Amino acid sequence: MKDYLVRGLVNSKNCRVFACSTTHLVDEARKHHGLWPTASAALGRMMSASLMMDAMNKNNEKQTITINGGGPIGTMMTVCQGNGKIKGFVGNPEVHYTYNDTGHLAVGVAVGKEGTLQVIRDMGLKEPFCGTVPLQTGEIGDDFSYYFMASEQTPSVVSVGVLVEETNEVIASGGFIIQLLPEATEEDISYIEDKMKDFPPISSLIHEGKTPEEVLKMIFEDVEITETRDLFFECDCSKEKMSNALSTIGVKELEDMINEDHGCEITCQFCNNKYQFSEEDLKNIVDKIKHGQD
Numbered sequence: 001m002k003d004y005l006v007r008g009l010v011n012s013k014n015c016r017v018f019a020c021s022t023t024h025l026v027d028e029a030r031k032h033h034g035l036w037p038t039a040s041a042a043l044g045r046m047m048s049a050s051l052m053m054d055a056m057n058k059n060n061e062k063q064t065i066t067i068n069g070g071g072p073i074g075t076m077m078t079v080c081q082g083n084g085k086i087k088g089f090v091g092n093p094e095v096h097y098t099y100n101d102t103g104h105l106a107v108g109v110a111v112g113k114e115g116t117l118q119v120i121r122d123m124g125l126k127e128p129f130c131g132t133v134p135l136q137t138g139e140i141g142d143d144f145s146y147y148f149m150a151s152e153q154t155p156s157v158v159s160v161g162v163l164v165e166e167t168n169e170v171i172a173s174g175g176f177i178i179q180l181l182p183e184a185t186e187e188d189i190s191y192i193e194d195k196m197k198d199f200p201p202i203s204s205l206i207h208e209g210k211t212p213e214e215v216l217k218m219i220f221e222d223v224e225i226t227e228t229r230d231l232f233f234e235c236d237c238s239k240e241k242m243s244n245a246l247s248t249i250g251v252k253e254l255e256d257m258i259n260e261d262h263g264c265e266i267t268c269q270f271c272n273n274k275y276q277f278s279e280e281d282l283k284n285i286v287d288k289i290k291h292g293q294d
């Protein structure tokens with residue numbers, strides 16, 4: 001099953017819904033960053049939630065989400081731009097914890113919960129929108145759910161999950177979000193609460209081959225799908241962008257790199273691609289800066 005996302009409406013229960021399958025893009029992130037299983041689970045859950053939240057944006061703004069819970073995984077970040085593409089990273093990819101009682105990947109331990117989840121939406125015009133909430137458990141789903149309630153006053157069920165093989169390969173990843181519309185009644189709420197009791201983990205459903213539509217239909221028989229979009233892990237870095245970044249560090253530093261290191265290598269933090277700059281490349285950048293100052 002390819003990676004994709006659906007959004008829909010359930011008129012009979014006054015809610016809107018999102019569901020996604022993200023197995024390939026999370027495994028792609030795992031390969032780029034060398035993620036250990038708990039890091040794959042943490043970033044994978046965050047990527048699913050980020051992509052669904054991105055599908056809520058009507059204006060295709062750039063959406064940057066940062067989670068830092070003070071745990072060993074460090075800062076986690078995802079960036080989306082309304083086109084189904086996502087890039088992201090974690091501070092320390094080599095973390096692996098499991099819960100003793102269940103053997104499940106201990107995402108909350110890796111992420112920590114002494115910190116915040118921050119969402120920035122940048123339209124490129126006026127001041128960017130910025131919303132920050134304290135983390136609840138560091139398990140990601142709970143934290144996004146709290147964000148929707150605290151920052152957008154929208155009661156939401158957020159379920160995200162990742163299944164990792166013993167070889168470290170990501171074999172299933174996905175999620176769903178249910179958001180109550182203002183017209184929702186007490187009956188609608190109890191219907192959803194009932195359905196969520198003993199609902200199977202989303203990662204198991206994806207692993208069984210259930211599509212995002214089928215997952216939603218398990219909860220709401222009459223869900224109406226209104227949009228489908230394909231999803232990808234893709235970074236937009238390039239040597240040109242790296243060169244622009246280099247030109248901001250100053251002539252003195254660049255000249256040191258030329259004279260002492262005879263070049264430099266820059267790694268993109270979002271995809272781990274490496275860019276080599278020769279002495280010649282660096283001299284060109286210095287020339288450009290000097291000409292720019294004339």
Ligand SMILES: [Zn+2]
Pocket residue numbers: 235236237268269270271272273
């Ligand atoms: Zn990159």
